[in-house]
Amino acid sequence: MRSGDTPLPEHADVVVIGGGIQGLALSYHLSKRGVGRIVVVDAGYFQGGASGRNGTMIRGGFMSDAWTALFALANRRWIDLSRELGQNVMYSRRGYLLIAEHAATAAGFDEALATHARHDVASRRVTRRDLVRLAPALAADRVADAIYLPDGGVCPHHAVMHAYVESCRARGVDVAYGAAVTEITRSAGRVDGVIVAGRPLRAPRVVIAAGGFAPEVAKLAGVTLPGYPMRIECTALEPTRALLRPGLAFIDRLCYVSQTARGEIVGGAEVPERPQRTIASDLPALTATAKVYREMLPRVSGLRFLRQWAGLIHSTPDFGPLVGPHPVLPDLWVTAGWSYGFASSAASGELLAASMVSGTLHPILQPFAIDRFERNAPVREGGIVLASG
Amino acid sequence: MTAFPGDTIAVALWRHGVRVLGFTRKRHRPLGAGTLVLQGALVTVDGLPNVHADHTPVVEGMDVRRQGAWPHARFDLLRTIRWLPQRWTRSGFERPYVLRSGTWRFEAWERLLMALAGGAPPPNAPVEAAPGSRWDGDVVVIGAGPAGIAAANAAVAAGDRVCLVSRSPAPAAFAGSLGACAPPIDARVHTLLGHVATGIYRNGTVVLAAPRAPDAAAAVLVCKRLILATGKESLGPSVRGHDLPGVFDARTALRWAATLGSTLGPCVVSGTGSEGAVAEALRRLGVVVVEAVPVDAVREILGRDGVTGVRFAGHRVECRSFVHAGPWTTHGALAFQALAGGTLRLDPTHGNAAVTVVGGALAPNEAPSVPELEALRDVPVCSCMDVMADDLLRLTADGQTHVEEIKRATACGMGPCQGFPCWTRMGAVLAAAIGAPVNDTPSYRPPARGLTVAQAAALDGLLELE
Secondary structure (H helix, E strand, O other), rough: OOOOOOOOOOOOEEEEEEEOHHHHHHHHHHOOOOOOOOOEEEOOOOOOOOOOOOEEEOEEEEEEHHHHHHHHHHHHHHHHHHHHHOOOOEEEEEEEEEOOHHHHHHHHHHHHHHHHHHHHOOOOOOHHHHHHHOOOEEEEEEEEEEEEEEOEEEOOOOOOHHHHHHHHHHHOEEEOOOOOOEEEEOOOEEEEEEOOOOOEEEOOEEEEEOOHHHHHHHHHHHOOOOEEEEEEEEEOOOOOOOOOOOOEEEEEHHHEEEEEOOOOEEEEEOOOOEEEEOOOOOOHHHHHHHHHHHHHHHHHHHHHHEEEEEEEEEEEEOOOOOEEOOOOOOOEEEEEOOHHHHHHHHHHHHHHHHHHHHHOOOOHHHHHHHOOOOOOOOOOOOOOOOOOO | OOOOOOEEEEHHHOOOOOOOOOOOOOOOOEEEOOOOOOHHHHHEOOOOEEEEEOOOOOOOEEEEEEOOOOOOOOOOOHHHHHHHOOHHHOOOOOOOOOOOOOOOHHHHHHHHHHOOOOOOOOOOOOOOOOOOEEEEEOEEEEEEOHHHHHHHHHHHHHHOEEEEEEOOOOOOHHHHOOOOOOOOOOOEEEEEEOOOEEEEEEEOOOOEEOOOOOOOEEEEEEEEEEOOOOOOOHHHHHOOOOOOEEEEHHHHHHHHHHHHHHHHOOOOOEEEOOHHHHHHHHOOOOOEEEEEHHHHHHEEEEEOOOOOEEEEEEEEOOEOOOEEEOOOEOHHHHHHHHOOHHHHHHHHOOOOOEEEEEEHHHHHOOOOOOOOHHHHHHOOEOOOOOOOOHHHHHHOOOOOOOOOHHHHHHHHOOOOOOOHHHHHHHHHHHHHHOOOOOOOOOOOOEEEOEEHHHHHHHHOOOOOOO
16 A cells, blocks of 8 residues: 655664564554654565464463464454554454364363453353354354353454554554565664665664564565464355354364455365465365355355455464564564464563563563473463464 | 346346445445346345345246345445445455554444344355265366366366366357357256356365255365466456446456347457457347447446446447457466465475366466556445455555555455455556556465365265375
């Protein structure tokens, strides 16, 4: 959006590499906290990355304390985000159902409910009657147990991304798309800027918010990030009148689905993926999604697939994000490794901005520190819908 | 209602004077089944929504319902939306400024949108599809026109295992309707007629093809080489009324005229050189052709619920249908997918597709005929999602010119047609607005409404993970 109409400055206080939802949310909150000149540069086009390709589903409750603490705050922020940004983000608080089919998964739901309670996430176990009322299209006899999160919901990316980029620009943040960083420069062992579109841009702090490209961008600074780019696929069925009100996550099938306000049924089942840098979609993800729909939502079996598409995430060994200062290179900050990054952004941008201003990683973000694998402290989260090959 | 053997639903309804089958999403403008715009052809048949009225034969006792009307097709209150000021519906759906989320008003608005979304209730009963099939060979040819048949025959003669896929149930149907001959298909060619090649994967080595019936077996075709012989489609003039019921592309018009004869007309034919031949073919089938004119002569197609006339620079004529034979342009989806077009934006070194284009598809696309900016404003660009040229011009005036951004901001091309022909027209409007050619479209994504969930599920496991 409006790339290249004003030249980039030569100096900034913070350069954010990546104009997806993480980079924009962070920049918005940095600006609110008084950081002066902020420049966001992105090699691609507006909403071209995962922020414009994800399933748009948002929830506060997971299985682990670390994830739930972060996403509980994010969910609260989503509810109020239109007021915060002064723009309509179109967050639709329509509820979210976590669905277990296997007894073992259902057994974990007690613990999940306790976790949710500890973090003030509204959630409850759903009776069979409740389930039929909340999601009449669901094959209820296949469901062993379900948790309902009434504050969860969906948010169309085009609206929230537009709101963030407009809010950033209104606050004086420079946001440039089609501007590729080719080098992260250092001096005296610290970061001191980037080379973007062939020109140096000096900045005492640089943030990597590059989605699936984060490991590659880190190499430009001569450092590494754990993990690799991974394709995630999504599909949309042709629109029909309202069929699904809440979003659904089939934990045992690694599949999620919701219906947009336009009536399209959007979702995807994960197939085992390998590290790769492609956004070409593939047939197995389509047929796997169809198979889950046919069994769990039998009424949609006569509807047609409008389209399927893919996006890249940065997959880490525990699928958890990598947030905070880079442990090796001072003044290089990172918000990467996101798989649920669209949902988290409403909190992670704010918390990382606070951390950068104070110089100390916020307690909610500390479990996701970049060096956690070296410390042998991965975050175990059983309530996410992801698979790797 | 009565129908003749071989009538499709749309043809039978036309015989009874029913031209309006669907509506646009926001303005509730009427649409018909004669062109590439899919929304105008979708009806609910025996409780199954979005059945293509022009690809489905009439069956005794069939229950056919118009979609998008509320509360009833005969008493449609949504028609009143047409009288609202256009600015109310301009951005109101994609991103309302007034109704912000976090308020009860937004929740109520969103519920209303969902209640009216999609035009029809979802099916009540599940659909089971026949098990899918897999074919492994050397060459897949898409398109059974004269060029596709020749390419398939040549490949099979050279010893290749060849599969020929065509959406038409008969080979060389369009060429035949214009009096041209095609060679017979070599018996060694594996033919899938009546199958829509609906998605290309893995750099052109995997083709997804499915018959139009929602429960018929789909096919995965695995090959080493892909030949696209998909020909060209007529885009028609980009003027007011170009998506009215009663507007036909030449291919559909000739097919309909073969059964309807004189009841298709009287009509006006426009084109980019082939209008004379199309008019002649229509006349031979008994259709009254009032005028055959170059496409640029057409200023407006007139009518409220269907074509009633055409306005030219100096005069207007009355007619009941309008047939366009050009500008001719290739549907870009299959080539785009074969070349992994979306990934090319990400990584220009990606892609090494073994794809050959032959026949009409190889010819350069004719530029869409677009009027001056002032006359362009209320020309529909995407009929299904109701995106007008004015919506695009507002974005370009705001500095947004990237086709992918514009797609996301307006939903242009996100309806049942999945981008064709609207993205071609969108490119022409953007080019007119910014004064430079736009040689880019948003990403064409498979499977472009080509198969049902049941058909796709019946393919699961046939193609191993890469």
